[in-house]
Amino acid sequence: MITRLLKRPAMILCILLCTASVLFGEADSVEYKVKIRGARDNAVKRAIKDTSRTYMMRHRPPSTIGQLKRRMEKDVALIETILEANGYYDGRVTIELEEDESPLRVYIRVKQGESYRFRKVELLFTGPDDERLLAIRPTIRRKNRAVASDVFNEQRRIVDEMARRGYPFGVLNRRSFEVDRERKVVDLVLEFDPGRLANFGAAEVQGLTRIPEKYIHRQIPWDEGERYDSKLVRDFETRLLGTGQFGYARVQPLKNGVSTNVIPMQIALKERSMRTIRLGVNYSDVGPGGKIYWEHRNVFGGGERLETSMSGSPIETTWEGRLIRAGFLDGRQSLVLEAEAAYETTDAYDSTGAKVQGLVLRDFTPNIQAGPGVGYTYSLVDQLDERDQYAYVLFPVQGTLDYRDDRLNPQRGFQMFGRTTWYEDTQGYHSFLKTEAELRKYFMLIEDIHLSAAFRLAVGSIDGTDVTGVPADERYYAGGGGSIRGYEYQSVGPRQDGTPTGGSKLMEFSAELRVQPGSRLGYAAFLDGGTVYNDLIDNDENRALRYGAGLGLRWFTTLGPLRFDLAYPLNPDADQKEQLQFYISLGQAF
Numbered sequence: 001m002i003t004r005l006l007k008r009p010a011m012i013l014c015i016l017l018c019t020a021s022v023l024f025g026e027a028d029s030v031e032y033k034v035k036i037r038g039a040r041d042n043a044v045k046r047a048i049k050d051t052s053r054t055y056m057m058r059h060r061p062p063s064t065i066g067q068l069k070r071r072m073e074k075d076v077a078l079i080e081t082i083l084e085a086n087g088y089y090d091g092r093v094t095i096e097l098e099e100d101e102s103p104l105r106v107y108i109r110v111k112q113g114e115s116y117r118f119r120k121v122e123l124l125f126t127g128p129d130d131e132r133l134l135a136i137r138p139t140i141r142r143k144n145r146a147v148a149s150d151v152f153n154e155q156r157r158i159v160d161e162m163a164r165r166g167y168p169f170g171v172l173n174r175r176s177f178e179v180d181r182e183r184k185v186v187d188l189v190l191e192f193d194p195g196r197l198a199n200f201g202a203a204e205v206q207g208l209t210r211i212p213e214k215y216i217h218r219q220i221p222w223d224e225g226e227r228y229d230s231k232l233v234r235d236f237e238t239r240l241l242g243t244g245q246f247g248y249a250r251v252q253p254l255k256n257g258v259s260t261n262v263i264p265m266q267i268a269l270k271e272r273s274m275r276t277i278r279l280g281v282n283y284s285d286v287g288p289g290g291k292i293y294w295e296h297r298n299v300f301g302g303g304e305r306l307e308t309s310m311s312g313s314p315i316e317t318t319w320e321g322r323l324i325r326a327g328f329l330d331g332r333q334s335l336v337l338e339a340e341a342a343y344e345t346t347d348a349y350d351s352t353g354a355k356v357q358g359l360v361l362r363d364f365t366p367n368i369q370a371g372p373g374v375g376y377t378y379s380l381v382d383q384l385d386e387r388d389q390y391a392y393v394l395f396p397v398q399g400t401l402d403y404r405d406d407r408l409n410p411q412r413g414f415q416m417f418g419r420t421t422w423y424e425d426t427q428g429y430h431s432f433l434k435t436e437a438e439l440r441k442y443f444m445l446i447e448d449i450h451l452s453a454a455f456r457l458a459v460g461s462i463d464g465t466d467v468t469g470v471p472a473d474e475r476y477y478a479g480g481g482g483s484i485r486g487y488e489y490q491s492v493g494p495r496q497d498g499t500p501t502g503g504s505k506l507m508e509f510s511a512e513l514r515v516q517p518g519s520r521l522g523y524a525a526f527l528d529g530g531t532v533y534n535d536l537i538d539n540d541e542n543r544a545l546r547y548g549a550g551l552g553l554r555w556f557t558t559l560g561p562l563r564f565d566l567a568y569p570l571n572p573d574a575d576q577k578e579q580l581q582f583y584i585s586l587g588q589a590f
Helices: 002-006 011-023 040-053 064-087 150-164 213-218 230-242
Strands: 032-037 092-098 104-111 117-125 171-180 186-192 199-206 248-254 261-270 275-284 289-295 303-311 318-324 333-345 349-364 370-385 384-403 413-425 431-445 451-461 505-515 521-533 544-555 560-567 581-586
Touching: 032 040, 040 064, 040 104, 064 092, 064 104, 064 150, 150 171, 150 186, 150 230, 199 213, 230 248, 230 261, 230 349, 333 370, 349 384, 521 560
Parallel strands: 032 104, 117 186, 199 261
Antiparallel strands: 092 104, 171 186, 248 261, 275 289, 275 581, 289 303, 303 318, 318 333, 333 349, 349 370, 370 384, 384 413, 413 431, 431 451, 451 505, 505 521, 521 544, 544 560, 560 581
């Protein structure tokens, strides 16, 4: 037995440590608190808290005062480096331990001194002169504070600017950082080696198993022989990922090792499953609703995407289909074919109709898309005991700017959408122009608890005829979960004998305060408002704004936030019910 133990020194050490713990107990730790004094610059103070071992490990106290003092000694040089990185070259640091206090106090005393400024910022490029490179100007200005992070950001920006101008392999060659302590200024010189001027060469596609290479090639936004531009490469990469067909997409230039300006491009892809099916449920003032959605991202074997869905509620049944062919006539264009059939029976009207249209949408950037189209719509509409048959040829033009950080739960950025459609009558009624626009804006207020604010503004106008010449199912209505919460569906706006008649003008707005203190639960407070009116009634009541307010609960899932909203109408008119409205849906309200 003893012989076996002697052959296992690790076991012997464990036994000795356990025995010592039993006999003598665990050593007491040295508890202490940290105070930072004199750091007027918040960036300096944050950096000290993020990097100082004395501060970061205050909740893991050492066993002895000697160990604590060693932490303090190592932090002096570290904090002085932080001061220099933030432009305080005359800064000094002392760290003192007050042993008479309980618990012990560690004082980090900072003397920042005066911040140094840039006196000269110069950019140099080796090799032959190129006007496009010489046009690059520094964003660091004279008299800016000499902050190291600004210099590193400038280096990365200029390398990216060189890649935008045809030099994909540019690097920083030399950085000169001369400090004049007498005048408290810094001279900065950045010298870059742009490398060889490059033109786009042949593209090699890797990783495809089901989608043909020609689908990728027809979407490439550059021509062979064209001067290299990294923005085209990044936008193409984003576009490929946005199709939903690929879980991985990387587009990059390759060094060919020969003396030619034409460089090959590598497009590395990893395909996802081509089919998706989703089920959804919701609840609003009209009752429960549901939706089934199916998508095939390579339906004909050429990268075509087919989307189809069926939704239903007590007042509406709708089928929608959409076929998208990317790379239509141009690498940045898509042909979008849409079809819709719907049956509605609301308080305002009953309608049975169908619509088909085709659009050519161009991605000007990954965030900006616009294009025209043509379509046809047919409907049978009953309102106020009258049935009418309508048919129109449609000429839509639409555009979208989308700079949101997330589609289902945005917290930063904005989105703008606009569409105008000319309805050319084919049944002896009136032709008209229908225009609508919407702006959504998101702000992050407090990062730690994910406190954000969201705002929405929507406007619409129908011109070319009065409201009686517009089909009831094409007019504007307001009220409900996607409009003014707190009011029943379509209840805001003009009425005739208690029946909503809709209007030719629309204005809606919403403001929400959202907070997500944990990983799962979030909360919201909101105010909605708006009105619908028409040109046949001219009085204050017709244009009066209606307001609704409420509170919401958000349950965050992998698919997005599940939304529960409770809303109340603040100033309903005599025909509107003054009662709480309850809504359930997936995704934020906007």
